[in-house]
Amino acid sequence: MNTSTLENETIRTQVRARYGAIAEQAGTDCGCGPACCAPEAPAAAADCCSATCCDGGPRPESYGEKLGYSAPELAAAPAGADLGLGCGNPLAIASLKPGETVLDLGSGAGFDCFLAARQLAGTGRVIGVDMTAAMIAKARANAAQGGYRNVEFRLGEIEALPVADASIDLIISNCVINLSPEKERVLREAARVLKAGGRLAIADVVATKPLTRAMREKLGAVGACVGGATRLDDLRVMLAAAGFSRVDVAVQESSRALINEWTADGTAGEFVVSALITAVKPALR
Secondary structure, three states: OOOOOOOHHHHHHHHHHHHHHHHHHOOOOOOOOHHHHOOOOOHHHHOOOOOOOOOOOOOOOOHHHHOOOOHHHHHHOOOOOOOOOOOOOHHHHOOOOOOOEEEEEOOOOOHHHHHHHHHHOOOOEEEEEEOOHHHHHHHHHHHHHHOOOOEEEEEOEOOEOOOOOOOEEEEEEEOOHHHOOOHHHHHHHHHHHEEEEEEEEEEEEEEOOOOOHHHHHOHHHHHOOOOOOEEHHHHHHHHHHOOOEEEEEEEEHHHHHHHHHHOOOOOHHHOEEEEEEEEEOOOOO
8 A cells, every 4th residue: 555754644734734725715706708718717717617608609618527517517506616626526426315414525615515415405414524624614605605504514534524423324525535644544434424335425536556756755746636546456455444345446547637737747647547436334234
């Protein structure tokens, strides 16, 4: 498994600072002028554009659409909820059912929580947990703006979830578990809070070949969802050790071009790729 000389708390501090700054700097409306819709527009700006934004020509595919979200889904979430920080669409593999309780690990500004709430259509409950106070504040403001009464956000670390045992039907997460320096602990916590028969539906990055030492030990690369990526075989071992069965890891080869944009040298996609991961906590016999 990947090893690093970086201390766990050093990693947590850097990740908390990085994503706290993103939450505080993110605007609630990029506007929908020509600059937003131009082909060279940044991904975060393009995500703000609606399907009718570009009167002068076809709208370029947004970052969110490249991850597997539909334009209506992107448009339905409160403004400012989608910060363009994911690496896939976990709800596309979640098989969400009415009345279920959903937990989002590393919920950020609440984007996937709000999409889950829309699918629940007024039933069930959605809980988002994030370690960054600024993200929690932003997510709560977004929930109030959108009138999401069955969504709540809790400040906490995914290695020690502020959630009761066996209380969750479905866990989702989007490009977050790779950021944790204690992934085995995260997965054990996931198993603890899931009901028997509960499910994981996760989008995350995985390493398809060994990362360089520089990648593993550079805080910027860890914070950019590259340096902390787990090898595929190691991930399967971790999930089994945490008690999960029916593990499926679907690698998304097309994501490599997007991942190349995450680091300055443009080579991250040679080492890591997005994957859609599902697993089940076995039912009691």
